[in-house]
Amino acid sequence: xxxxxxxxxxxxxxxxxxxxxxxxYENTSVRMLxxxxxxxxxxxxxxxxxxxxxxxxxxxxxxxxxxxxxEKLQNGTDGVNDIKxxxxxxVEMPTKMGEFDNKGCLLxxxxxxxxxxxxxxxxxxxxxxxxxxxxxxxxxLAVNSKKDEATIAKQANYLLLAKHGLAAASRVNNxxxxxxxxxxxxxxx
Amino acid sequence: xxxxxxxxxxxxxxxxxxxxxxxxYENTSVRMLxxxxxxxxxxxxxxxxxxxxxxxxxxxxxxxxxxxxxEKLQNGTDGVNDIKxxxxxxVEMPTKMGEFDNKGCLLxxxxxxxxxxxxxxxxxxxxxxxxxxxxxxxxxLAVNSKKDEATIAKQANYLLLAKHGLAAASRVNNxxxxxxxxxxxxxxx
DNA sequence: AAAATATCTAAGCACTAGCTTAGTTTATGA
DNA sequence: TCATAAACTAAGCTAGTGCTTAGATATTTT
Numbered sequence: 055x056x057x058x059x060x061x062x063x064x065x066x067x068x069x070x071x072x073x074x075x076x077x078x079y080e081n082t083s084v085r086m087l088x089x090x091x092x093x094x095x096x097x098x099x100x101x102x103x104x105x106x107x108x109x110x111x112x113x114x115x116x117x118x119x120x121x122x123x124x125e126k127l128q129n130g131t132d133g134v135n136d137i138k139x140x141x142x143x144x145v146e147m148p149t150k151m152g153e154f155d156n157k158g159c160l161l162x163x164x165x166x167x168x169x170x171x172x173x174x175x176x177x178x179x180x181x182x183x184x185x186x187x188x189x190x191x192x193x194x195l196a197v198n199s200k201k202d203e204a205t206i207a208k209q210a211n212y213l214l215l216a217k218h219g220l221a222a223a224s225r226v227n228n229x230x231x232x233x234x235x236x237x238x239x240x241x242x243x
Numbered sequence: 244x245x246x247x248x249x250x251x252x253x254x255x256x257x258x259x260x261x262x263x264x265x266x267x268y269e270n271t272s273v274r275m276l277x278x279x280x281x282x283x284x285x286x287x288x289x290x291x292x293x294x295x296x297x298x299x300x301x302x303x304x305x306x307x308x309x310x311x312x313x314e315k316l317q318n319g320t321d322g323v324n325d326i327k328x329x330x331x332x333x334v335e336m337p338t339k340m341g342e343f344d345n346k347g348c349l350l351x352x353x354x355x356x357x358x359x360x361x362x363x364x365x366x367x368x369x370x371x372x373x374x375x376x377x378x379x380x381x382x383x384l385a386v387n388s389k390k391d392e393a394t395i396a397k398q399a400n401y402l403l404l405a406k407h408g409l410a411a412a413s414r415v416n417n418x419x420x421x422x423x424x425x426x427x428x429x430x431x432x
Numbered sequence: 433a434a435a436a437t438a439t440c441t442a443a444g445c446a447c448t449a450g451c452t453t454a455g456t457t458t459a460t461g462a
Numbered sequence: 463t464c465a466t467a468a469a470c471t472a473a474g475c476t477a478g479t480g481c482t483t484a485g486a487t488a489t490t491t492t
Contacts, residue, residue, distance in 0.1 A: 057381050057457075057458045057459045057460080057467075057468050057469045057470080058458090058460085058468085058469080060469075060470080068346060080269065080270075080283075081269075081435095083448075083449065083450080084449075084450055084451080085448085085449085093470095094469095094470065094471065094472085095450090095451075095452090095472095096271055096452085096453090096469080096470065096472090097470070099450095099451065099452080100468095100469075104450080104451080105449095105450065105451090111417065115487070130415045156482075157359075166355075166411050169414045169415050170346075170409070170414060174470095179316045208423040208426075208427065209427065211416075211420050211423050211424065211453065212424050212427040212428070213421060215408055215409075215411075215412045215416065215420070215421075215424045216405075216408060216424075218408050218411045218412055219404055219405060219407050219408020219409070219411065220404075220408070220478075221411075222355055222358070222404075222407045222410075222411055223404045223407060223408075223488090225358045225359060226358050227400075227404065231404070234397045235400065235401050237404075238397065238398065238401040238431070239401070241432045242427050242428065242431040246437075246438045246439045246440080246487075246488050246489045246490080247438080247439080247488090247489065247490085248438090248439070249439075249440080258481095272478075272479065272480080273479075273480055273481075274478085274479085282440090283439095283440060283441065283442085284442095284480090284481075284482090285439080285440065285441075285442090285482085285483090286439075288480095288481065288482080289438095289439080289440095293480080293481080294479095294480065294481090416459070
């Protein structure tokens with residue numbers, strides 16, 4: 055060994071995540087990452103290989119941050135109400151994480167931004183995330199319910215799309231409008 | 244007068260609109276516009292001033308194309324069902340217009356893409372569009388209904404956000420999923 | 433037919449993107 | 463103590479961006 059790294063990779067990735075969350079992937083340049091992460095481009099490429107690599111690590115970092123929220127959803131015993139609480143949690147997450155300028159959920163934002171992209175890696179990760187979410191929704195919808203499978207499937211799809219809409223909305227609309235939206239969304243279930 | 248234009252501005256704008264619709268504003272370059280419109284960059288700038296100018300004309304062109312759908316919504320006499328039909332029409336519009344690769348509504352896509360932008364002109368146009376839509380929704384919700392104003396306002400907001408979600412969804416989901424989403428969206432209105 | 437002038441072509445402008453590299457600095461192990 | 467090797471700095475690379483311009487081409491009016 056020789057000279058030692060003057061930065062902590064976990065720390066700089068958190069800063070990168072915050073920037074990607076604020077601006078999305080395409081609207082974040084490596085020069086911006088440089089400033090935000092507080093390290094030189096050389097160090098970025100030495101540690102993460104590419105802008106894409108930084109983004110993948112940022113997604114990983116985000117997932118670990120929201121794990122508690124997702125865990126709460128999974129461990130809940132209140133069926134559909136757990137999903138509703140999850141919607142509220144998703145919207146409030148940025149504030150709770152101290153990311154006051156960030157809007158919506160980084161994963162859902164990414165899902166939307168990469169919807170028409172050819173980036174298979176991100177596409178696959180996002181599809182996995184959505185599939186897991188859908189499975190949990192289906193489980194929750196089945197709790198204490200006499201709904202048939204087809205109805206549950208429809209409602210799960212509905213909630214998944216509503217979650218997309220929420221991500222788009224939380225970038226534009228105010229808290230009250232979002233609350234109204236969530237309440238009406240679940241009044242249909 | 245001297246030499247005469249070898250292209251029709253209306254025709255080339257329709258091609259530009261199609262490209263912007265497919266890719267969004269940022270992901271469409273002037274070189275791509277050149278190829279799609281079939282004219283040189285000089286001609287693009289001579290006719291429309293800037294990429295931004297081409298985009299504004301494309302939005303105008305799109306608005307005129309969807310006028311019939313919007314007219315149908317306004318002239319309908321079936322209250323909420325007119326809005327529901329409008330949702331279906333919006334999703335099916337690209338297909339009906341022969342734009343099989345295009346997804347969602349160009350205006351809603353633009354609204355989402357420019358949500359966090361500093362482009363005042365586009366922002367204003369989009370806000371106007373959304374305000375008009377909201378006003379119509381409110382009118383429709385009041386038809387043959389005893390709902391109070393507050394309920395109508397909430398439902399109008401809800402439907403506006405649902406329309407956003409639909410635009411995002413129509414870029415990813417299939418016809419059946421979208422139909423399920425629309426049906427559930429209106430099931431409690 | 434020729435002068436006038438608008439249109440078209442293609443090259444190039446300044447700038448930013450993601451990424452690389454030559455050369456310097458600094459902590460380490462012998 | 464000093465060669466070694468990793469980390470760092472800063473400059474630069476290629477390719478792509480929106481936009482401009484010099485010069486060739488074509489159509490119209492006199």
